[in-house]
Amino acid sequence: MTRTDTAFEAWDARWQTEAGRAAWLEPEAEVQAVVPLLRARGVRTVLDLGCGVGRHARFLAQQGFVVYACDASWHGLAYLRQDGNLRGSRLLLCQAQMTALPYRAACLDYVLAWNVIYHGDETVVRQVLAEIARVLKPGALLQATMLSKRNVDVRTGREIAPNTFVNEGTEDKHHPHYYCNAAELVALLRDFELLRLSDVEQRRPGAYHWQFVAERRP
Numbered sequence: 001m002t003r004t005d006t007a008f009e010a011w012d013a014r015w016q017t018e019a020g021r022a023a024w025l026e027p028e029a030e031v032q033a034v035v036p037l038l039r040a041r042g043v044r045t046v047l048d049l050g051c052g053v054g055r056h057a058r059f060l061a062q063q064g065f066v067v068y069a070c071d072a073s074w075h076g077l078a079y080l081r082q083d084g085n086l087r088g089s090r091l092l093l094c095q096a097q098m099t100a101l102p103y104r105a106a107c108l109d110y111v112l113a114w115n116v117i118y119h120g121d122e123t124v125v126r127q128v129l130a131e132i133a134r135v136l137k138p139g140a141l142l143q144a145t146m147l148s149k150r151n152v153d154v155r156t157g158r159e160i161a162p163n164t165f166v167n168e169g170t171e172d173k174h175h176p177h178y179y180c181n182a183a184e185l186v187a188l189l190r191d192f193e194l195l196r197l198s199d200v201e202q203r204r205p206g207a208y209h210w211q212f213v214a215e216r217r218p
Helices: 007-014 016-022 029-033 035-040 055-062 074-081 121-134 184-186
Strands: 045-049 066-071 092-097 108-113 136-148 160-162 162-168 177-180 192-201 209-215
Touching: 007 016, 029 035, 029 055, 045 055, 055 066, 066 074, 066 121, 074 092, 108 121, 121 136, 121 177, 121 184, 136 192, 177 184, 177 192, 184 192, 184 209
Parallel strands: 045 066, 045 108, 066 092, 108 136, 136 177
Antiparallel strands: 136 209, 160 162, 162 177, 192 209
16 A cells, blocks of 8 residues: 655755755744643643644743743754754654654643644555554644645645545645545534634735644543
8 A cells, every 4th residue: 555644755855954954943923822721721731733833842842831842853953953942842853654643642731733734645644643543642633734725736636536636737736635624523523612713814815723722522
C-alpha cells in the first residue's frame, strides 16, 4: 500500500534553509488569542503536534506552559533546539510520526495541530485524530486546522483517494492533502465537541482552511 503520510519529508528539506524557514517563525494570531482560554481552564501541559521549527512551541513555552513539541522532521527539531532564548523553559522535544504519538493516555490539557492533520488520506486523518483523543484528558482542548473543500487547490489537484488530492503545481501540494466540508469535519471529530469553527483564507486568496477549537468528550 502506498503511504500518504510523507509530507514531513518535504518540510524537513524546507527547514534546512533560512529561506525555507522565513515564513514560519512567527506564531499565528489565532494561537496567541487562545491563551486566555487556556489560562481560564487551568491548562498546564500542552502538545504542539507537527511543531516544525517551533514557532508555536516557543510561544507557548514563553507563556509558562509545559510544552511537548513533536514532529517527524529532524531538521525542524534541530533548529528549535538551537534557540538559546528557551533555556530554563519547560519544553520537551520528540521526533515521532503523528499517527503514533509517544505519550501516555489522558496526559495533556491542550493539543495544537496547526496545518498538520490533513497531510495524508482519510485513514491517516482518522488515525491522527484518534491519537490526539487518546492523549487528551476528558474535557481538554484541541485547536487545529483542516483543509476546506472551498480551497482552490481542490479544483486543480489530482484525486488519489476519496477527498485526497495531490497538486504538483503549487508550493507544498506535491504530497497528499485531505479536504473536507463542514459535515465531514464534524463526523471526523466524533470524539470532540466543537466550540469554535470558521472557514478562512490562509496566506493567499482561495486557500481556505477550517480553523477550530474543540473539547475532548468524556
